[in-house]
Amino acid sequence: MNFKKWFKISLSWALGFVMLFAAxxxxxxxxxxxxxxxxxxxxxxxxxxxxxxxxxxxxxxxxxxxxxxxxxxxxxxxxxxxxxxxxxxxxxxxxxxxxxxxxxxxxxxxxxxxxxxxxxxxxxxxxxxxxxxxxxxxxxxxxxxxxxxxxxxxxxxxxxxxxxxxxxxxxxxxxxxxxxxxxxxxxxxxxxxxxxxxxxxxxxxxxxxxxxxxxxxxxxxxxxxxxxxxxxxxxxxxxxxxxxxxxxxxxxxxxxxxxxxxxxxxxxxxxxxxxxxxxxxxxxRLQNAATLFVDTSLIKQKKINITVANTGAGHSIPTGVGDLRQVWLEITIQDKASKIIFQTGALNDKHELSRDAVIFRTVFGDEKGNEVINIAKAKQVLKDNRIKAKQSVIEIIDLPLVPRKDAMIIVRLLYRGMPRKILNMIPGKPFEPLPIIEMAKVQKQI
Ligand code: HEC
Ligand code: HEC
Ligand code: HEC
Ligand code: HEC
Ligand code: HEC
Incomplete structure (x- = not known):
């Protein structure tokens, strides 16, 4: 055996030992x-x-x-x-x-x-x-x-x-x-x-x-x-x-x-x-995460501006399973007699949130761009409008009418762990309704 060959074999042995010990x-x-x-x-x-x-x-x-x-x-x-x-x-x-x-x-x-x-x-x-x-x-x-x-x-x-x-x-x-x-x-x-x-x-x-x-x-x-x-x-x-x-x-x-x-x-x-x-x-923790501002200066043009600021979280709101977590705006306008004349972001009697609600979350899609709720099928992020740390988002809400003077506008930022729709699909004993936490609220006379 010449020296070169001997050297090569010894080297591979040495490497083998090192790898063996690492394993x-x-x-x-x-x-x-x-x-x-x-x-x-x-x-x-x-x-x-x-x-x-x-x-x-x-x-x-x-x-x-x-x-x-x-x-x-x-x-x-x-x-x-x-x-x-x-x-x-x-x-x-x-x-x-x-x-x-x-x-x-x-x-x-x-x-x-x-x-x-x-x-x-x-x-x-x-x-x-x-x-x-x-x-x-x-x-x-x-x-x-x-x-x-x-x-x-x-x-x-x-x-x-x-x-x-x-x-x-x-x-x-x-x-x-x-x-x-x-x-x-x-x-x-x-x-x-x-x-x-x-x-x-x-x-x-x-x-x-x-x-x-x-x-x-x-x-x-x-x-x-x-x-x-x-x-x-x-x-x-x-x-x-x-x-x-x-x-x-x-x-x-x-x-x-x-x-x-x-x-x-x-x-x-x-x-x-x-x-x-x-x-x-x-x-x-949730009650000290975000701040709401409601601007009604454009109410005659049937618009209100709502700003949501992430003032307390070190990451987006919501974070974690951002496709499941629901953080949304509930907007209610009441007349003088406290009768509701406009509302969005309320739950129906099955505890489900309507599709027109302003909601902050991630949405996953398959390769064709269709929304998927199963993360196992998630090939891309279609949408992510969550509120980043120390940043804010402005939502312009279109109203169907100009509220009269003395009307009251109530805006709430709400949190729920998961959509009721998904919980309802899961076989077995029905889940108790998940609690809805009020993260922030602004009430304003127009
Ligand atoms: C500046 C303070 C702050 C820092 C830093 C911070 N968090 Fe949070 N965290 C919050 C607040 C406030 C909430 C509640 C609001 C929310 O859910 O985003 C929260 C919520 C969460 C949640 C629950 C998420 C949900 O929406 O259900 C998780 C998980 C979490 N944090 C993990 C982390 C991890 C991991 C880090 C570091 C990488 C971190 N946090 C850094 C303040 C902080
Ligand atoms: C018999 C008592 C005892 C038990 C049981 C015990 N610990 Fe401790 N541990 C101590 C003491 C005492 C200290 C030192 C505290 C100090 O210096 O302020 C300590 C310190 C620590 C620290 C800090 C170390 C550092 O350098 O920062 C960690 C982490 C810890 N323990 C984890 C554990 C975990 C995990 C277990 C269970 C697996 C455990 N301990 C069980 C007594 C115990
Ligand atoms: C998710 C990981 C995690 C788990 C689970 C966890 N610890 Fe810790 N623990 C930490 C970290 C991280 C720190 C130090 C934080 C830092 O220095 O910023 C810490 C600090 C400590 C200390 C030092 C004293 C203190 O509180 O500052 C002790 C003792 C300790 N842990 C014991 C425990 C014991 C006992 C348990 C289970 C009952 C436990 N930990 C579970 C991550 C963990
Ligand atoms: C790399 C680590 C990791 C893996 C792998 C993982 N998770 Fe999680 N999971 C987390 C963390 C971290 C949270 C907490 C985030 C939050 O609170 O939003 C979480 C939270 C959840 C929650 C929310 C639970 C509740 O009580 O609201 C669900 C549901 C969940 N995971 C499902 C899954 C499923 C399904 C899989 C497998 C397909 C999975 N996770 C794999 C880290 C992981
Ligand atoms: C070994 C993996 C692991 C490590 C390390 C870990 N986490 Fe987690 N954490 C999880 C999982 C998984 C969950 C979700 C459990 C569930 O919801 O069923 C979770 C949940 C949480 C939650 C609660 C989320 C909620 O919705 O209420 C917080 C807060 C959190 N982690 C913070 C931390 C912080 C801070 C550290 C570092 C000190 C840390 N985690 C380290 C896996 C981990």
């Missing part, structure tokens, strides 16, 4: 992690009881059990035959049941979910976020984990303190945990086969003034969502005071303890799991 280290590859390595949230509760109570029955804790998600997902999966559509429709568990996916079951939505191990049913949990070491991709849950070996050897928990004095587990400062990125990897969703941007909360934030180069002005996701507590919504338009306290009963006090309520806009699902405090906090 063996679960932190570097996507190798399945043994489920016993994850520690249950109840164990963390033993010391971090206040943080546990905040997280318990939050939408992160409920992401797998949430009946609105689960029944919608199973409904959207039905009857699909296109391979790309099936791939997407099966992938929901990746973010909604993340401990299950990284430990091997469930791998897809159509697996028998009743066999999901107890710990995986607890959604996005303590040991999932606090074992994250790096990010593989900034969408579709690209978190790379390095959990310990279970309770006997809990390993390192990564967090915001650079001087932790833990017991039980080791602890280490992680810059990633202080940045929007750790949230963004799940809060940006791309269609697995078609690449369509299905959810873009992180990208919306990244392109917003909240992602400022000036550290004084920069507000990460945590800066709003992990400062909220009852009575303190912590939005872009309300104070976000620090929350001094200690991580355990016996630890030293810290200037700020990040809260773990993870409250967005969903008030009904936490409410139905006995977490009414989180439901109320979602309402407080």
């Amino acid at each position: 063996v280290d679960p932190a570097l590859s996507m190798e399945k992690i043994d489920i016993d390595r994850f520690i249950s949230p109840e164990t963390c509760q033993g010391c971090h009881d206040k943080i546990f109570e905040q997280w318990e029955n939050s939408m992160h804790n409920l992401s797998h059990k949430d009946p609105v998600y689960l029944r919608t997902a199973q409904f959207l999966r039905k009857g699909l035959i296109n391979e790309g559509e099936i791939k997407e429709a099966e992938s929901c568990v990746k973010c909604h049941t993340p401990v299950g996916v990284v430990t091997g079951f469930p791998e897809k939505l159509s697996d028998d979910l009743s066999k999901t191990p107890e710990i995986a049913t607890q959604g996005i949990q303590c040991d999932y976020c606090h074992s994250a070491v790096t990010i593989k991709q900034m969408y579709n849950n690209g978190l790379v984990l390095k959990p310990g070996q279970g309770e006997d050897e809990p390993g390192i928990k990564y967090g915001p303190f650079d001087d932790p004095i833990p017991d039980f587990h080791e602890a280490q400062y992680s810059k990633m945990h202080t940045e929007s990125k750790i949230c963004g990897t799940c809060h940006d969703v791309k269609h697995l086969a078609f690449g369509t941007n299905l959810e873009t909360t992180y990208t919306e934030w990244k392109n917003s003034p909240y992602n400022s180069k000036d550290p004084e002005k920069k507000i990460e996701c945590q800066g709003c969502h992990m400062y909220q507590r009852p009575g303190i919504p912590s939005t872009g338009s309300t104070p976000r005071p620090e929350n001094p306290g200690s991580a355990t009963d016996y630890s030293d006090e810290r200037p700020h303890l990040f809260t773990h309520y993870f409250v967005g806009a969903n008030s009904s699902v936490p409410g139905s799991f006995e977490a009414r405090d989180k439901g109320r906090m979602a309402i407080e």
Whole structure:
């Protein structure tokens, strides 16, 4: 064997070894992690009881059990035959049941979910976020984990303190945990086969003034969502005071303890799991997200101008599943005797919203440009008129008549989690009507 050939063979062996080791280290590859390595949230509760109570029955804790998600997902999966559509429709568990996916079951939505191990049913949990070491991709849950070996050897928990004095587990400062990125990897969703941007909360934030180069002005996701507590919504338009306290009963006090309520806009699902405090906090958040202005100077020309400003959210309103969320204007004109003489944006007796309502949302389409309600079939974004962070939109409303003097105009900005029409299509026990939250209201005498 000549030297060149020997050198080539040795080199390929060396490369092979390097790749083998990379594949063996679960932190570097996507190798399945043994489920016993994850520690249950109840164990963390033993010391971090206040943080546990905040997280318990939050939408992160409920992401797998949430009946609105689960029944919608199973409904959207039905009857699909296109391979790309099936791939997407099966992938929901990746973010909604993340401990299950990284430990091997469930791998897809159509697996028998009743066999999901107890710990995986607890959604996005303590040991999932606090074992994250790096990010593989900034969408579709690209978190790379390095959990310990279970309770006997809990390993390192990564967090915001650079001087932790833990017991039980080791602890280490992680810059990633202080940045929007750790949230963004799940809060940006791309269609697995078609690449369509299905959810873009992180990208919306990244392109917003909240992602400022000036550290004084920069507000990460945590800066709003992990400062909220009852009575303190912590939005872009309300104070976000620090929350001094200690991580355990016996630890030293810290200037700020990040809260773990993870409250967005969903008030009904936490409410139905006995977490009414989180439901109320979602309402407080929505009520401090947007501002309405009503200009009636053109009323003689049968027009009113309504401005909706996103003053409180670090992303579009609505964000997340922007195709499902309904944020719309209800406009009512009453005469002197409070009789309604004009109205748009009201619900019919089936709780459905009329098509002529001014509604802020995303609309997905197939390749031909026809609207689709199933995200698995979404090949393009047909429309996105949601209100971007720190921006406003003006809607000019045409009236059928010139209201008389003394008429009253009432404009409300309303929020609902999902269209009634879609909930009505889902087989099984009918859903309770979802609550309608008044985000803002202006009442004006003409
Ligand atoms: C036996 C008590 C105990 C248990 C159980 C426990 N912790 Fe801790 N943990 C502590 C103490 C003490 C600290 C340090 C607090 C400080 O320095 O202010 C801490 C700190 C932390 C930190 C901050 C680390 C940093 O550097 O920022 C994280 C994150 C954390 N724990 C997560 C967890 C998770 C997740 C679990 C469950 C898997 C858990 N802890 C279970 C006692 C415990
Ligand atoms: C969605 C991910 C996520 C989940 C789930 C989560 N945490 Fe955290 N946690 C964070 C982040 C991010 C921070 C730090 C925020 C920052 O520095 O901006 C944090 C901070 C902490 C800290 C430091 C003290 C504090 O509050 O500031 C402790 C301790 C902690 N978490 C424990 C827990 C426990 C216990 C649970 C489960 C009951 C849990 N976490 C669930 C993301 C998470
Ligand atoms: C400046 C404060 C602020 C920042 C920063 C912020 N949010 Fe929000 N967030 C809000 C407000 C206010 C709402 C309620 C209005 C709404 O739904 O858009 C909200 C709602 C949400 C919702 C519920 C969406 C819906 O409409 O149903 C999610 C999910 C969310 N935020 C995630 C994030 C993530 C992830 C980040 C970081 C990439 C982030 N937020 C940054 C203020 C903020
Ligand atoms: C492992 C994936 C994952 C990570 C990481 C993650 N989230 Fe979430 N988050 C979800 C999922 C999935 C839901 C929706 C659960 C549902 O509605 O069924 C959610 C829900 C939420 C909600 C509630 C939305 C509502 O409509 O009320 C907020 C707020 C939120 N996340 C903020 C954050 C913040 C802030 C971070 C970073 C500290 C973060 N998330 C990290 C997956 C994740
Ligand atoms: C990359 C992560 C990710 C994947 C994959 C994912 N989701 Fe979600 N999902 C989220 C996040 C984050 C939210 C919270 C956004 C919000 O509140 O608007 C959410 C919220 C939802 C909600 C709203 C639930 C409620 O209670 O209002 C539904 C419905 C939903 N997802 C359906 C699905 C379906 C169906 C799939 C699979 C086709 C899927 N999701 C896949 C991250 C994901």
